[in-house]
Amino acid sequence: MRALTWHGKRDVRVDTVPDPAIRQPTDVIVRITSTGICGSDLHLYEVLGPFLDEGDILGHEPMGVVEEVGSEVTAVRPGDRVVVPFNVSCGTCHMCSDGLHSQCETTQVREQGSGAALFGYTKLYGQVPGGQAEFLRVPFGNTLPIKVPDGPADDRFVYLSDVLPTAWQAVEYAAVPSGGSLAVLGLGPIGDMCTRVARHRGVENVIGIDLVPERLERARANGITTVDLSAHSRDLTDVVRGLTGGRGPDAVIDAVGMEAHGSPGGKLAHTLAGLLPDSVAAPFMKTAGVDRMAALNSAFDLVRRGGTVSLAGVYGGTADPLPMLQIFDKQLQLRMGQANVHRWVPDILPLLVDDDPLGVDGFATHRLPLESGPQAYAQFQRKHDGMVKVLLQPGAVAA
Ligand SMILES: NC(=O)c1ccc[n+]([C@@H]2O[C@H](COP(=O)([O-])OP(=O)(O)OC[C@H]3O[C@@H](n4cnc5c(N)ncnc54)[C@H](O)[C@@H]3O)[C@@H](O)[C@H]2O)c1
Ligand SMILES: [Zn+2]
Ligand SMILES: [Zn+2]
Structure with a gap:
């Protein structure tokens, strides 16, 4: 598949990498349709380099369509539309049960002294492959992906991954x-x-x-x-x-x-x-x-x-x-703290199927194919061309 990978300070590229595969019976593979670039990604682009390896796949604001599910996944099935929270949280441990998903005790990166693992976010947070890619392996398939309705454009729901709960x-x-x-x-x-x-x-x-x-x-x-x-x-x-x-x-x-x-x-x-x-x-x-x-x-x-x-x-x-x-x-x-994404989903989701009181439909200033990722990082960092929020769309073809 194609994926946006880190190669050094201000050097990200779109490379061909192996497709992710189901490893645990509760894993889900999601085909990504929209995936944001976050201000947090700019920290990786510029100053957090010592915690990345060349080839790490970035991105933690993805949504898409379930492509494949492990044998124990019952909550979603292929074809379902899902948003993936930026924290990798189990949904069932003591911390998750208390609404502190960014401190999940199942995924805490103890060897680094860090809280819950994050998608696409350095060794400090588990070096989990991220979602600026065509496909993403999502663990905890019964509790982590957020199922959203079919119909409206991705812009309606994609910010549930990070911006809205944060x-x-x-x-x-x-x-x-x-x-x-x-x-x-x-x-x-x-x-x-x-x-x-x-x-x-x-x-x-x-x-x-x-x-x-x-x-x-x-x-x-x-x-x-x-x-x-x-x-x-x-x-x-x-x-x-x-x-x-x-x-x-x-x-x-x-x-x-x-x-x-x-x-x-x-x-x-x-x-x-x-x-x-x-x-x-x-x-x-x-x-x-x-x-x-x-x-x-x-x-x-x-x-x-x-x-x-x-x-x-x-x-x-x-x-x-x-x-x-x-x-x-x-x-x-x-x-x-990092946002406890699932803690706030019940408050936010009703606003997204309503008349859009938060204005998410017009929130993105740029929508670009995944292949334009490197240019989008540079532009977002320099705040050029009025770029405030960019969504990369792995399915789209470069103009
Ligand atoms: N807590 C969380 O879970 C969570 C989630 C997402 C993002 N974040 C963090 O939130 C921050 C903002 O993210 P973003 O995507 O909006 O990034 P961004 O870089 O686009 O926005 C930062 C803004 O701050 C402005 N700015 C810079 N210095 C300033 C100053 N001294 N006073 C006032 N404004 C100043 C910049 O011009 C810019 O518009 C980042 O640090 C990011 O890592 C945290
Ligand atoms: Zn973010
Ligand atoms: Zn947990």
Whole structure:
């Protein structure tokens, strides 16, 4: 089959690789019809190289049609349309039963000290072949794939794999009180969807912050108040306080993560790690303070005293300096983590078979054949051509 594979820093290719096969009686093989590129994939493209091997298949936002099932699979059958969550979770262990699918005890990557395995996401998360490919082997066929109705275009359902549950969880964890306010740092796919989910769930004062003109414009078009960081890098806190009765928002979501703009120290650490051989860089990345902390530090500044900071953006260092004085003195609450996809599916799925209150039909800015994957990664990273969300379509033929 054809699959998008990692070959080095900013080097992904579409290669011919062996087709996946059923290995366990509960496995399912899915023929992928749509598969997103995520901001998390950009971390693999640029800074997490020490945790990848050449040829690793990327991608964790796939959906498609069941092609083949193992002998013990009864929940889906060939021809069923399914979305595959980005976390590989069993659905039945203690953590999964508690709604903490990203901590699944059956798939935790214990030798790396990591939580549940993830599709297409480095040795830290089990080195499981990903879904930017023509076919994907999905374990736990009776509990992991999410069956969705036939009919509407893939755009309706594909974001159930990651974007929707991630945004839903970030808003849930933000716990904005009734009549309260929320600021969202970063208006990439995740931040944009956070603003939509927050509005849908009744938060009226939602403020979106980014520095990319098309991303700010897209949020404004949905009725979100926006602040352009490139014009307000020095007075951001004052501007946002001005929009929230002088106090600051009740909650802030960081939808930026470890590669934030405006963190020269972290950028240097990423560059240094990139120059080291993998055997040295991987432990360095795991023990050093390598994150670019600009967005997280903004979140602590912006949020009102006693407020909540909800982290959707991914961080990876272990010695990053945190402003503990400020966090403690302001009496902040912090919640974070990979999204527990299945935990939120019952809340989200009804909205997707309805009149599309979250606007998923028009969410993708680009739909491209799988063969255009390398160009799409480059364009998404540079935020060129108004690219906010791209769906690769392995079945489609290159133009
Ligand atoms: N928790 C989860 O389960 C989960 C799931 C998916 C993605 N993520 C993470 O969420 C983050 C966002 O993902 P995405 O797909 O939207 O990526 P993205 O890279 O497209 O979006 C990030 C946005 O942040 C903006 N930005 C950069 N620095 C900023 C700053 N200092 N202040 C404000 N905005 C800034 C960028 O211009 C960009 O628009 C990534 O870190 C990704 O890894 C987490
Ligand atoms: Zn993702
Ligand atoms: Zn589990």
